[in-house]
Amino acid sequence: MIETAEQGAPGRITEDRIRVLPNAVVVLDGVTSRTRPPDRNGGWYASKLADELARLMDADTPLTELLTQAIENLVAAHGLVRGDSPAATAAMVRWDDKTVDALVLCDTPVVAFGRTTEVVEDTRLADLRPDPDILRWKNKPGGYWVAEADPEAGRQALTATWDRESIEKVVVATDGVSCGVSEYGLFSWEELAELPLGEVLRRIREAERGDSEHERWPRYKTHDDQAIARITA
DSSP states (O other): OOEEEEOTTTTTTOEEEEEEEEEEEEEEEEEEOTSEEEEEEEEHHHHHHHHHHHHHHHSSSSHHHHHHHHHHHHHHHHHHOOSSSEEEEEEEEOOOOEEEEEEEEOOOOOOEEEESSEEEOOOOHHHHTTTTGGGGGGSSEEEEEESSOOHHHHHHHEEEEEEEGGEEEEEEEEEHHHHHTTTTTTTOOOHTTTTHHHHHHHHHHHHTTTTSSSSSSSOSOOOOOEEEEEEOO
């Protein structure tokens, strides 16, 4: 069973994207470039990347190679320029009868639940956030990586593989949802695996409205787009 829930930040159209495939789930969080026109925003890029990943998805190719190829194809098809393109975080989960594979690039974690809880998260962006000029570290060695116009980002993604029989559930969430665990402490990952997804989104929004001045939880904006997928064996 695959459940999903998503909504944009109040007053805006979401730039998060979810694609549910027969043997995989793709979750992306679009990032709008400061210099790109409105028709090529983060939502546009996330949609194009999601469609390309869905087209390329197979049972055998390593997920890093799929992401690398998808980025390369978008660069060729749309003339995207490194450093001057919209972008997206990326997370994928793919399964067959024997294994479950996961990929994470930037701050969209994958969490697997079985005998233990295993969190696959890319903290490279969070580790650099004290830097006021954080964009200077984008897609550079020693910095953070995000899907944009540089195929090398796909090779820099984090991956994990588990035996299918050991996994009961997998959750994939953009940072507008994972913040409920990692930043706000509203619930644990284990609680997130069980709660109705609509309730998860509602409780996060409620907490953010109660901290509209960003005093309890310092952050750049009051609300973010939200997207979550939960896969149950």
